[in-house]
Amino acid sequence: MESGPGGGAGSVRKRKSEPCRPAPGRGSAAAAAAWSGGAAGRIGLAVSLRLLNCLLVRTSFVPDEYWQALEVAHRLVFRYGYLTWEWTAGLRGSLFPLFFASIYQVLHLLSRDDVLWLIWLPRVAQALLSALADVKLYSFAERLEDGETAKWVCFCQLCSWFTWFCCTRTLTNTMETVLSTLALSYYPMEGSQPGSRLKYLALVALACLVRPTALIPWMPLMLHQLWKEPRKQHLLLHTYLPVGLVTLGGSLIMDRLFFGQWVVVQFNFLQFNVLHNLAAFYGSHPWHWYFSQGLPVILGPHLPFFLHGCFRAPARHGIFLVVILWTVAVYSMLSHKEFRFLYPVLPFCMLFCGHSLRQLNRWRRAACTFLLVANLLPALYTGLVHQRGTLDVMAYLQGLCQPTPSQASVLVLMPCHSTPHYSHLHCQLPLRFLECPPDLTGNAEYMDEADQFYADPQKWLREELPNATSLPTHVVFFNVLEQDLSSFLAAHGYTKAATFFHTHLPQGRTGSHVFVYERRQATAS
Known part of the structure; x- marks a missing residue:
């Protein structure tokens, strides 16, 4: 699969190959062979796994996966339904439900708008986008390090129980994570092939239109790029500013058409969640919850490998650890907390988990077996049994x-x-x-x-x-x-x-x- 400068496997700089090591197990050996077999193999594996993932998630998570997406889209296309108070108050942007409304509209025009198609096709579309994000995460890790490290990064990504639980759901957090991962694949890193500033900033902008909180993990990365840039004023005036203005203008026009009046949803979102802290109406947690429960739970069996990877990863990866800690710290200042809010930092965590497996050598077989088994149980239980x-x-x-x-x-x-x-x-x-x-x-x-x-x-x-x-x-x-x-x-x-x-x-x-x-x-x- 080809992509823009520095983003795809076809543009990766050649590196000295390392001796092959024994595969950690039958399942992971097949996965490793697929990831090493070129772009077609990686795409095929990711798509197959995420479609299976989609079929094996039959449970509900939170109301937002319906009420911020499918219910709004259904009302737009079929002219009946119910909008929650968030939409009447102009708290949500229209881009995300419009994506699913386009799917519904096509089904309606083809006279294929049976209820099963309406339920499953949006989830299949989300699964395919998540598969693309998996492939792009590999591309970034390969550009940053080498194919061997990238292989283990994506092994960790593909066997993550929380990613399995969330990546096919029609949640704004899922789309935010997908777009952020795609943006990461184009991010320019020192010591690697240059990325594409415009592509990564455009994807970050789209993520912010879906969910304004997408800007939180990207603030350290954008400041890091600005600090490293010799022509800072040029970067600000000719890249950051134009992308920001186009994004805000597009959002205003799109939401004007959706709501029938001028609405700045980003300001309303900030005012509700931060300035007035009204989200606490739906529950509150202590300040340390994300550190003591949130991040450990979504990492699950990956936690010891993440901690090990934080110490063993190269120094230039410190910016990604800053992103994780910064994001968790910012969210910790808000009273209302949920596991899914940390989902966008999980791909950053997988970079460190992959480095850990890369360093384990003779213990890698046992580590991979542990990760597969320990993640399989919660993935299947939460996907097929819990809250169905x-x-x-x-x-x-x-x-x-x-x-x-x-x-x-x-x-x-x-x-x-x-x-x-x-x-x-x-x-x-x-x-x-x-x-x-x-x-x-x-x-x-x-x-x-x-x-x-x-x-x-x-x-x-x-x-x-x-x-x-x-x-x-x-x-x-x-x-x-x-x-x-x-x-x-x-x-x-x-x-x-x-x-x-x-x-x-x-x-x-x-x-x-x-x-x-x-x-x-x-x-x-």
Whole structure:
């Protein structure tokens, strides 16, 4: 696969080859052979693995993978659906959902907009982009060091459990990571072939349009380039400034068309998350959480190799360690913390893990076997088992769309946005769920609809469903609510219609199973 200057395998400087070493195992030997077999082999392996990855991830992670992407795209193309408060407040940019809207539009024009295509094709597209990022990470490591080191960097990348868990999801964090990795492949490093300033800056700009936080890990790299550049003023005025102005102008025009008014989403995002710290409404953690839990968890079995690689990597790699520590430190200053926020620094971590394997020599076989086995278990468990009930129940509700959705209605009594919406139904089935927009007025006594419901479920049901005509035909909830709802369900003729396993680790309002209760009209009072 060819790419721009310094970015692809075809442009890599020839280096002295090293003696072949015994392969660490049957699986990793095949992978090593594919990576060493040229660009076609690398692309084939990456695409095959990520498509398999896509098929073996059947669970949900966070609501944003639907509500910041697919639900918005579905509403744009098919003209029905629901937008969360973030979109009405102009907090999100339109580029990311427009990417999936283009996929939906093509399916619609081809009359292939079946619900399974709407669910799987966006994920396949994300998987292919992640495969491209895998190949580009190899290209960068090869340009920076040599093919042997690049091979182990990408071995670590491909067997990372958290990358497996996230890289095919339609999350802004996933697209941010993909674009940042592509940008990295063009980044100019001292002592290697020059990269392409315009290409890497354009990709960084796209990442920032998807998610403004993409600028955080790139700030040290851009300052590092500026410090090394002899013509600093030229770099600022003829590269950084034009790219920044074009990006901001493009964002303003695109969001003007999307929202119907002038909106600076980057400022709104900064104001909400940093200046007002309103994201803490959705949970807060201590300042050290990313250091004590976040980074160790997403690294998982790679953690000892990352630490070893930090000490054994060449000094010029110190800038990448600065990127990791800087990003974790900046995020640590915010109250609201999530594992996925650190996903974009994971490819930087893999550079150090690959250096570690490169240095292990006779212990490499055992290390690679450990990484494969230790990552396989959490990858398969989180991809196939943990938190799957909220997706399985949507497949059940799809059956209510036939012969006509007007005969059914659904009430989802779960924590906010636990399930997808019309992107996983693709029919105008009346569907109501608990809402939880944050209070933007500073009212200390504010309670969202979900909090009001969980404070007194019976009272909420009496007020919101006062008569038989307002009752839905189906009620969906986690099993932890069954006792609280049992009298209401029995009084109105509801019986259990389906049960779906969700998780072995129920917590708070999230139960181990999802229940569907159906109202039998013949027995309803």
